[in-house]
Amino acid sequence: MRGSEPKILILGGTAEAAALASAFAELPVKAITSLAGRTSNPARLTGTVRIGGFGGPAGLANYIRVEKIHLVIDATHPYAARISQNAVIATEATKTPLVRLERPAWEKQPDDNWIDISGEAEAANAILPHARVFLALGRQHIAPFAKRADVHFVMRMIDPPEAALPPDCELILARPGDFAAEKQFLEKRKIGLIVSRNSGGTISYAKIEAARALGLPVMMISRPPVAARNIVASPEEAITFARTSLGF
Known part of the structure; x- marks a missing residue:
């Protein structure tokens, strides 16, 4: 050049x-x-x-x-x-x-059940005991949830995390799927709550659409x-x- x-x-x-x-x-x-x-x-x-x-x-x-x-x-x-x-x-x-x-950012639709959350620490404290939670966050953001031994977490990410995992968790190394795959993913694991960031874009939006279809609440962490x-x-x-x- x-x-x-x-x-x-x-x-x-x-x-x-x-x-x-x-x-x-x-x-x-x-x-x-x-x-x-x-x-x-x-x-x-x-x-x-x-x-x-x-x-x-x-x-x-x-x-x-x-x-x-x-x-x-x-x-x-x-x-x-x-x-x-x-x-x-x-x-x-x-x-x-x-x-x-x-x-x-993604915009909330009429059938969405979003709970606005300021950050991961607030989300970790707000989850009810014995919940089954899909933690849809990057590997560097899971540390605040490690203390919640009373919650079953499902985590999906590309690379394994370096931080300690919550005591009761299922770790899946994979990328997001389409609407049908995400809906099946949530149903198979009996997920009752999703914790997500409002990342925007289309790559990871299918899980939000699946949550809407299943009537699942989503703790949506606000953007900085x-x-x-x-x-x-x-x-x-x-x-x-x-x-x-x-x-x-």
């Missing part, structure tokens, strides 16, 4: 970040996708990929300076609040444009506030922002 092409840092780990990397490969820019490295076998991405943390906002700011990054696109998970905040601090320190790609000033809702909007900011 030509050295004069603007460099874009994509803070990734989502389907939207992968779509951006593919799109930028066809444009006169150099995109670098950064992954936290929490998944042992991440999906293959187009273009340059770096794996690992930056060492806080100062480390990210140093990376931006050394690599001469022209634009940062924060396309991390809606709940990755720490890296998003670090991106704000680092781009302000380096005077680098930043745009947050925040996929739209967005710290960035510039916010878009799709890869297409992020590309438009990049074109406007960088003039390509």
Whole structure:
């Protein structure tokens, strides 16, 4: 690639970040996708990929300076609040444009039975004894539930967790299924409650649709506030922002 092409840092780990990397490969820019490295076998991405943390906002700011990054696109998970905040601090320190790609949250439908919850700790305390719960959270978010020996948890994730598991639990290493598969999953295990984050998107929405069909309550953990000033809702909007900011 030509050295004069603007460099874009994509803070990734989502389907939207992968779509951006593919799109930028066809444009006169150099995109670098950064992954936290929490998944042992991440999906293959187009273009340059770096794996690992930056060492806080100062480390990210140093990376931006050394690599001469022209634009940062924060396309991390809606709940990755720490890296998003670090991106704000680092781009302000380096005077680098930043745009947050925040996929739209799921909207509650008339037949949904959602219980709004502020975080995992509150959810762990609110679950009734002897409940059968599908804990639809990432492996790094299960620690608050480990103390609940009086609850049967079903957990499904891509990689096994490093934290201690609840005493009464079933761990399934798998990805989400479609509506029929999720409905069968919940019925087979006699799930009475789901604990979920409002991740948005289509990949994991089938469990919400299945819960609606079965009349199951869902403890929906609220999203953290967005710290960035510039916010878009799709890869297409992020590309438009990049074109406007960088003039390509």
